[in-house]
Amino acid sequence: xVKQQVERQHTPSMEDYLEAIAMLRDANKAVRVSxxxxxxxxxxxxxxxxxxxxxxxxxxVHERYRYVELTPEGESVAEGVVHRHEALSRFFTEALDIDRxxxxxxACKIEHVISSLSLxxxxxxxxxxxxxxxxxxxxxKRYKYYLEHGQLPEECLARGLEKEERRK
Amino acid sequence: xVKQQVERQHTPSMEDYLEAIAMLRDANKAVRVSxxxxxxxxxxxxxxxxxxxxxxxxxxVHERYRYVELTPEGESVAEGVVHRHEALSRFFTEALDIDRxxxxxxACKIEHVISSLSLxxxxxxxxxxxxxxxxxxxxxKRYKYYLEHGQLPEECLARGLEKEERRK
DNA sequence: AAGAATTGTTAGCCTTGCCTAACAATTATA
DNA sequence: TATAATTGTTAGGCAAGGCTAACAATTCTT
Numbered sequence: 063x064v065k066q067q068v069e070r071q072h073t074p075s076m077e078d079y080l081e082a083i084a085m086l087r088d089a090n091k092a093v094r095v096s097x098x099x100x101x102x103x104x105x106x107x108x109x110x111x112x113x114x115x116x117x118x119x120x121x122x123v124h125e126r127y128r129y130v131e132l133t134p135e136g137e138s139v140a141e142g143v144v145h146r147h148e149a150l151s152r153f154f155t156e157a158l159d160i161d162r163x164x165x166x167x168x169a170c171k172i173e174h175v176i177s178s179l180s181l182x183x184x185x186x187x188x189x190x191x192x193x194x195x196x197x198x199x200x201x202x203k204r205y206k207y208y209l210e211h212g213q214l215p216e217e218c219l220a221r222g223l224e225k226e227e228r229r230k
Numbered sequence: 231x232v233k234q235q236v237e238r239q240h241t242p243s244m245e246d247y248l249e250a251i252a253m254l255r256d257a258n259k260a261v262r263v264s265x266x267x268x269x270x271x272x273x274x275x276x277x278x279x280x281x282x283x284x285x286x287x288x289x290x291v292h293e294r295y296r297y298v299e300l301t302p303e304g305e306s307v308a309e310g311v312v313h314r315h316e317a318l319s320r321f322f323t324e325a326l327d328i329d330r331x332x333x334x335x336x337a338c339k340i341e342h343v344i345s346s347l348s349l350x351x352x353x354x355x356x357x358x359x360x361x362x363x364x365x366x367x368x369x370x371k372r373y374k375y376y377l378e379h380g381q382l383p384e385e386c387l388a389r390g391l392e393k394e395e396r397r398k
Numbered sequence: 399a400a401g402a403a404t405t406g407t408t409a410g411c412c413t414t415g416c417c418t419a420a421c422a423a424t425t426a427t428a
Numbered sequence: 429t430a431t432a433a434t435t436g437t438t439a440g441g442c443a444a445g446g447c448t449a450a451c452a453a454t455t456c457t458t
Contacts, residue, residue, distance in 0.1 A: 075415065096435060108416055110437060115414080127423060127436060158351040171343035180336050183326040243445065263406060276446055278407060283444080295406060295453060 074174035084140035242342035252308035321352040
């Protein structure tokens with residue numbers, strides 16, 4: 063588990079294009095400029111010029127008026143982005159109990175900047191709360207209670223107080 | 231608790247400048263271009279031009295060759311950024327047990343893009359694990375154990391298994 | 399107080415990444 | 429198949445945000 067924070071190679075915008083291309087291809091088959099344009103909510107000329115920059119870096123293949131494809135390298139960059147996106151989105155919804163829409167929005171932004179260590183910890187955290195076989199000291203349940211009521215459930219507080227008593 | 235995701239007004243770069251100015255002022259007294267330059271690791275002309283943009287938006291006051299000051303509005307923007315930074319940094323170190331350096335780096339990036347809802351939840355989460363008065367079903371302790379060993383402590387697993395037995 | 403050192407500004411350049419307007423190629427349809 | 433609709437490209441513009449080189453103001457030192 064070495065820390066080799068590989069200086070981020072691509073801009074958020076580039077990563078967004080690669081991600082969009084990967085996802086469109088998974089959903090349909092052939093990826094067109096217009097689809098990318100709609101998905102990322104930018105105009106077509108912006109897509110064309112982004113694709114140019116991406117080909118220069120060897121991440122996509124795009125012949126004029128034709129479909130867009132990822133190179134193996136583009137593929138692997140896209141995969142990384144999608145992976146980060148999914149982990150973040152799960153962390154927000156499952157661990158922090160945030161609504162899907164906000165979770166997606168935040169994941170879209172944070173996927174471009176988070177360190178691999180923090181991401182790894184978030185993934186571990188989800189594993190942790192899911193693998194926890196206990197029901198009474200149940201993390202997500204108590205957390206949600208706390209979110210709603212601003213304090214822990216009665217029985218927890220009670221036990222906490224006992225403790226403090228004993229300490230005196 | 232209404233969701234009024236006030237369309238983010240300022241760029242990450244602008245926010246960085248405001249944050250840096252606020253923190254330098256808190257540490258020393260009068261803020262100079264050279265200090266900002268060193269702190270943000272950009273050249274002085276970049277600072278000068280950034281300050282120009284910031285004055286146009288009414289966020290700082292800067293007379294040629296003189297000190298830099300925040301306007302009340304700049305102040306409040308800076309305060310927001312610092313607040314987000316601190317919450318994120320605490321979340322990473324205290325909740326996810328990430329080293330201070332990585333936590334700071336990530337906070338610096340994420341502070342510019344996270345939604346107020348997610349931030350609020352992270353703050354609540356820290357409150358939660360801190361206010362938890364229980365020791366045995368101790369979240370941070372068990373989480374750290376899980377981080378190190380890849381599974382929960384014996385007694386948890388044991389109890390989990392008991393449960394499954396009963397279910398059969 | 400004069401010269402040296404430091405600090406700050408200006409001018410000008412570059413890239414990214416978006417945009418609109420105009421035109422060109424492709425595809426669909428009468 | 430000719431024309432209309434759609435899709436894509438080119439050209440050109442603009443703002444943000446960084447840079448260097450050259451110059452100007454300020455401050456420090458003797």
